[in-house]
Amino acid sequence: MATSGKTVSGQNISPALLTTIAERYDPEYYTALIWPEGDRSQKNLGYVRKLKTEESDGQVKLHAIIEPHLGFIEANLAGRTLEVLKDFAKTGRPYLYGVHATDSPGITGVSHLQFSLAPRRRGIDQELDGRIPTFSTRLDQLTHHHTTKDSPMNLEDILNGFTFSAAPNSKLAERSTSLPGTALMSSIWQASPLLARMTLRFMTDPSAPTQDPIKPGLRTGRTQQGRFVVRAMPSSQSHQFHDFDSSAVFTRHELATLFGGLTPEQARELVETITLPMFADDVLRIGFHGQFAADSTDPVTYPNGEDVAAGWQALAKQHDPDGLRVLRDPVSFDPAGLGDYSALDSMVYRLLEALPAQWRQDPRMQVLVGGELLALHKQAYLAPGQVRSKEQQLKIADLPVNTHQHMPGNLLAVTFLSNLQVLTLELGHYLASGDLNDDNTWGVRYWRPQTYALGAPEAYAAFDAITLPITTEE
16 A cells, blocks of 8 residues: 655655554544545545555555455556545544545555455455454444455445346347336346236337327228228327336345345345346236325235226226226126126136227237136136146136236236336436435335336226125135
């Protein structure tokens, strides 16, 4: 860090000064931070963990173990300049107040900065100190952005470098690298197999209408007197975006348990593995359960996000005020024959009849069925223990079946999965991580403007209310 003798400007650094600094330095008393070019208005690059001196060729050299942030490692600036307060805290003695990272050091006898590997750094630690931190010490260091000897990682590194990446070779990955604010949403989309089959649309203008699928029908022919012309007639819809605020917060104890012994890269991967499925589940939960958008949501009264936004079924009802496709009359389902319907096949055929003729034979059509309905159907029509191969997967009314734990238990609808859409604004995404509520917690918060949509509302048919038989425990 420094060598006793003359500086570039001709000032003198005494051996006693460097020796005193090294002997007195204690990061628990005051931690010297590393500042880019000495500019304290910028974000610091790390901190000084240990100091020691050694004598060589009649000069005293000051050495330090530093804990750099990832940005410092990437920049790898050469040379240091020390900030020494000669009367620190009115003690009358000097103390290391800060370190400047610079390409043009003002002192001589400094070495080029090279970062060692973690095992070697740990060995130097033990040489200087030799103590192994207790669990409580490690917990305190970890949650206050300090690095422990047995784990070359700190939370501030995760906070500064927290990124999500879409799967390679995917259209979402290509888009996420070219448009700011889309990588995280793309990653969430791929965290759920069902969600990944639906449509995610990025928009630049919240007031611009979307141009959705062209109406199906014959487009090719001829006439003797002129040209065979068929209008494309794409449907145009306007959408209202709402603020979506997702978060996953961890306690200090949970952080120490999760991140103990991990590298920064492993810790980020773990956070991604935990948070992405959480956020993806919420996209589906609200999409299937959502009814309206309240100014302030109430998760106690509406545990499935019914008041976060209008989901797909609610939107289908809005587009079908006469109840032609979303059938408003309540019906009952009972495999024992005591209800309006005893088989899901007949119910799905009824929904297909409710669709406009051009959509009924669309090969993309699939069944969305809630878990309770599907369980009753399986109990009645599948032999216990029956195993189906991939070629013999369950079908209802000869259509593929999709279910999910976040669908309403009595949901029954027909549509194609890409018709279920989530719209978001490209430039409106904000990711925050750190101490979101208090010093005892750390987490990830993801804010974005978002809404749900149906690409072709007339291609969605469903029962609005299905009553299931009441089961009693013996």
